[in-house]
Amino acid sequence: MSVRQSFSRVGILPRDLKDLTRGQALWNASVPVVSVVPLLQHREGDPAACLVAPGDVVREGMIIGRAAGPEGAHVHSPVPGTVRELREVFLPDGRRSPAVVIELGGEFDRLGKSVRKYPWENHSQKDLLGIIADKGVVGMESAVPTHLKYTIPKNRRVDLFILNCSECEPYLTANHRLMLEKAPQIVEGARIVAKILDPRRILIAVDKSRKDALDALGQAAKAAEFGAEIAMVGSWFPQGDEKQMIRTLTGLEVPSGGEALDVGAVVSNVGTVFAVYEAVALLKPVIEKALTVAGGAIRNPGNLKVRIGTPLTDLVEECGGFVEMPEKIVIGGPMTGSAIFDLSTPVTKNTTGVLFLTSREIRNSRRTNCLRCGRCVEACPMGLDPTNLFKLIDHGAYGEAFGQGLKDCRECGCCAYVCPARIPLVQGLRVGKAVSLERGGAA
Amino acid sequence: MSGRKLLTVGGSPQIHEEGSTISIMWTVSACLLPAAVWGVGIFGPGAAAVLLTALATALAAEAAFSLAAGAGLTLWDGSAFLTGLLVGMNMPPAAPLYIPAAASLFAVGVVKWTFGGLGRNWMNPALAGRVFVFFSWPRQMTLFSFPSILRGADRVSGATPLGFLKTGLLEAATTAGTPMEYLSQNGFPRSLTDSAVTDWLNSRILERIGISLPQGYVDIFLGFIPGSIGEVSALLLLAGTVALLARRVIDPEIPASYFGAFALLVWVFGGLPFGGEYFTGDILFHLFTGGLMLGVFYMATDTVTSPLTRRGRILYGAGAGCLTFLFRVYGSYPEGVSFAIIMMNIFVPLINQFTGPVRYGAGKETAP
Numbered sequence: 001m002s003v004r005q006s007f008s009r010v011g012i013l014p015r016d017l018k019d020l021t022r023g024q025a026l027w028n029a030s031v032p033v034v035s036v037v038p039l040l041q042h043r044e045g046d047p048a049a050c051l052v053a054p055g056d057v058v059r060e061g062m063i064i065g066r067a068a069g070p071e072g073a074h075v076h077s078p079v080p081g082t083v084r085e086l087r088e089v090f091l092p093d094g095r096r097s098p099a100v101v102i103e104l105g106g107e108f109d110r111l112g113k114s115v116r117k118y119p120w121e122n123h124s125q126k127d128l129l130g131i132i133a134d135k136g137v138v139g140m141e142s143a144v145p146t147h148l149k150y151t152i153p154k155n156r157r158v159d160l161f162i163l164n165c166s167e168c169e170p171y172l173t174a175n176h177r178l179m180l181e182k183a184p185q186i187v188e189g190a191r192i193v194a195k196i197l198d199p200r201r202i203l204i205a206v207d208k209s210r211k212d213a214l215d216a217l218g219q220a221a222k223a224a225e226f227g228a229e230i231a232m233v234g235s236w237f238p239q240g241d242e243k244q245m246i247r248t249l250t251g252l253e254v255p256s257g258g259e260a261l262d263v264g265a266v267v268s269n270v271g272t273v274f275a276v277y278e279a280v281a282l283l284k285p286v287i288e289k290a291l292t293v294a295g296g297a298i299r300n301p302g303n304l305k306v307r308i309g310t311p312l313t314d315l316v317e318e319c320g321g322f323v324e325m326p327e328k329i330v331i332g333g334p335m336t337g338s339a340i341f342d343l344s345t346p347v348t349k350n351t352t353g354v355l356f357l358t359s360r361e362i363r364n365s366r367r368t369n370c371l372r373c374g375r376c377v378e379a380c381p382m383g384l385d386p387t388n389l390f391k392l393i394d395h396g397a398y399g400e401a402f403g404q405g406l407k408d409c410r411e412c413g414c415c416a417y418v419c420p421a422r423i424p425l426v427q428g429l430r431v432g433k434a435v436s437l438e439r440g441g442a443a
Numbered sequence: 444m445s446g447r448k449l450l451t452v453g454g455s456p457q458i459h460e461e462g463s464t465i466s467i468m469w470t471v472s473a474c475l476l477p478a479a480v481w482g483v484g485i486f487g488p489g490a491a492a493v494l495l496t497a498l499a500t501a502l503a504a505e506a507a508f509s510l511a512a513g514a515g516l517t518l519w520d521g522s523a524f525l526t527g528l529l530v531g532m533n534m535p536p537a538a539p540l541y542i543p544a545a546a547s548l549f550a551v552g553v554v555k556w557t558f559g560g561l562g563r564n565w566m567n568p569a570l571a572g573r574v575f576v577f578f579s580w581p582r583q584m585t586l587f588s589f590p591s592i593l594r595g596a597d598r599v600s601g602a603t604p605l606g607f608l609k610t611g612l613l614e615a616a617t618t619a620g621t622p623m624e625y626l627s628q629n630g631f632p633r634s635l636t637d638s639a640v641t642d643w644l645n646s647r648i649l650e651r652i653g654i655s656l657p658q659g660y661v662d663i664f665l666g667f668i669p670g671s672i673g674e675v676s677a678l679l680l681l682a683g684t685v686a687l688l689a690r691r692v693i694d695p696e697i698p699a700s701y702f703g704a705f706a707l708l709v710w711v712f713g714g715l716p717f718g719g720e721y722f723t724g725d726i727l728f729h730l731f732t733g734g735l736m737l738g739v740f741y742m743a744t745d746t747v748t749s750p751l752t753r754r755g756r757i758l759y760g761a762g763a764g765c766l767t768f769l770f771r772v773y774g775s776y777p778e779g780v781s782f783a784i785i786m787m788n789i790f791v792p793l794i795n796q797f798t799g800p801v802r803y804g805a806g807k808e809t810a811p
Contacts, residue, residue, distance in 0.1 A: 385751070
């Protein structure tokens with residue numbers, strides 16, 4: 001097996017802290033007694049239309065929310081039980097969403113039962129996309145509905161499909177475990193995607209610190225006679241960002257304001273491809289999620305398969321409680337994730353991790369004026385000048401900031417991570433983008 | 444609610460790299476202290492008074508100006524302490540106390556706070572303070588006491604090695620081939636430590652590889668020479684620098700390109716004033732004299748007044764190295780580090796303009 005190596009610098013090398021959980025095999029978390037299932041689990045547009053009412057009995061995997069509008073995704077019941085109420089909840093990203101509260105009860109249709117593999121090979125591309133949509137698959141990090149991402153306009157063609165196995169956020173190792181434990185399934189998922197996209201080339205990109213996963217995927221691909229090339233990439237952050245991944249592997253740059261398909265590439269995360277496998281080969285909707293629970297405040301950090309809708313309180317219990325009170329509770333990775341204020345917040349389809357961080361891990365400090373040290377400029381993977389953009393936005397010069405590439409900011413957080421003055425660069429740039437888009441792109 | 448610990452919320456990223464403004468300022472100060480203490484040790488209590496005056500004035504000025512500017516008390520960030528310490532270390536040990544006070548006041552009050560405090564100044568405050576008093580009180584600023592171990596009945600104060608050299612070369616043509624020979628021939632004082640250490644080095648180590656170190660270099664390396672309080676001990680300044688580089692508080696680009704450009708020019712042209720050939724300049728002598736260590740490692744690397752990108756910093760350091768050489772060897776003042784760095788401060792916006800980062804995907808706008 002020949003492995004291409006591309007280690008060119010991207011962003012930063014953060015303290016990754018993955019050793020806390022790297023060796024922890026995935027285990028099934030207890031099924032929650034009460035699940036809180038948000039109906040807004042996709043990136044944009046309206047919440048799914050609720051199909052159930054309080055008192056209704058639902059079965060495991062039954063559809064309970066139907067996508068409203070073209071940008072939406074269906075939502076399924078993660079457990080059998082009875083709908084207790086409909087409630088509004090805060091999502092980790094700060095949006096509000098209606099949610100179905102389900103009390104556990106009755107018999108599982110999937111759990112503990114053996115499932116027959118579905119012969120997907122004979123289906124057309126359109127049918128496969130239909131199954132993916134039916135099963136509510138969204139990007140396991142981005143929350144973009146997967147059937148939309150894989151619907152390629154007629155005038156476009158996919159040159160390259162990248163199976164993105166980088167998982168570059170510190171702390172997170174759930175995808176790493178998935179690769180070790182489910183390599184044949186992931187490869188089958190990639191074969192399904194390849195059938196849909198019909199790319200000229202397929203690349204599986206793995207972080208160089210994960211040779212074990214690389215070997216597992218390589219062997220699985222060989223066994224399945226799957227014609228994918230394997231590439232090793234650096235442990236940079238954000239190596240897993242699709243624009244960075246494309247540049248690292250192909251040298252091509254997605255044009256400013258454009259998308260991966262503009263250079264003929266489609267990039268999918270390993271978690272998403274596994275969800276595609278489950279949806280198509282097992283006809284299983286997205287009702288559970290592999291994620292990492294870590295951080296200095298939790299007693300037993302590890303990698304869990306968790307039902308969607310599980311409140312974080314259940315996860316804390318599952319992982320042995322706190323050794324000390326966390327300073328921050330983060331959903332997602334520490335670089336791009338959100339700090340939440342409510343432990344009843346539920347796990348959603350794109351929850352990649354739950355971190356209970358102590359103040360020693362956060363390393364906050366008092367904010368000062370900018371020292372002009374330029375660390376943010378060196379760190380920015382998009383080649384922007386964050387300190388200058390922040391200043392322009394601060395002075396209301398949105399148009400000028402836009403002209404200097406503000407819209408290219410991916411909010412990866414490298415700039416604010418390295419900033420010794422602790423300037424909230426990401427928030428500043430986020431606000432600046434919102435205001436300048438409101439004003440039509442150039443004020 | 445009171446007394447209950449709450450969760451911290453806020454936008455991403457949720458974690459940070461270790462360093463902070465506060466830790467940078469206090470770490471640099473801590474790394475400077477050994478060299479400052481050395482200065483006090485060899486120059487005596489007068490030097491301590493100068494240092495403390497500079498520090499106290501800087502802190503008082505920071506407090507007064509930050510409060511007047513409505514920024515609250517900002518002493519905690521450590522920048523005023525560092526500026527005061529640098530000003531003090533740049534003073535002759537016997538300066539009348541109004542000079543360090545004036546330098547610190549100018550540095551913090553005028554150079555830093557008229558532009559809005561920390562991070563807003565375009566010129567290095569400590570250097571600006573030094574240059575301000577240098578031109579205001581030129582006589583007092585060029586009168587250097589000898590370290591106590593070099594003092595004799597007839598020898599209390601005089602010129603630094605570079606000053607001695609500059610005056611000598613202006614007055615008469617010389618037969619000496621190198622700066623060190625010139626100093627020896629003209630009775631520049633030397634410590635007993637120097638000959639002891641030099642002899643030991645030569646007999647034990649250097650002889651075996653066929654080199655012989657002339658006398659005098661150990662003095663300028665360890666700091667047994669007249670000079671500003673904090674500039675004389677190249678050894679301790681280097682030790683502090685190693686700590687700063689290891690902790691990644693300062694970046695290596697500016698020192699590397701500064702020393703590179705300066706050493707190259709000294710090597711190529713430095714022998715000419717002594718009637719020597721090209722490529723005979725005495726690099727070692729120039730590196731350890733005239734406050735180069737202090738200036739390059741602790742003032743040229745000031746992030747506020749140096750360029751943003753790596754490429755910019757390399758250019759900036761090289762520029763400062765060339766200017767230092769020009770000022771020192773061909774200028775009318777003996778040293779030149781301060782002027783060179785301040786000159787380069789002026790060019791920082793221009794350098795930033797031409798060395799900005801390369802944007803990802805720029806110039807490839809998509810068709811609508």
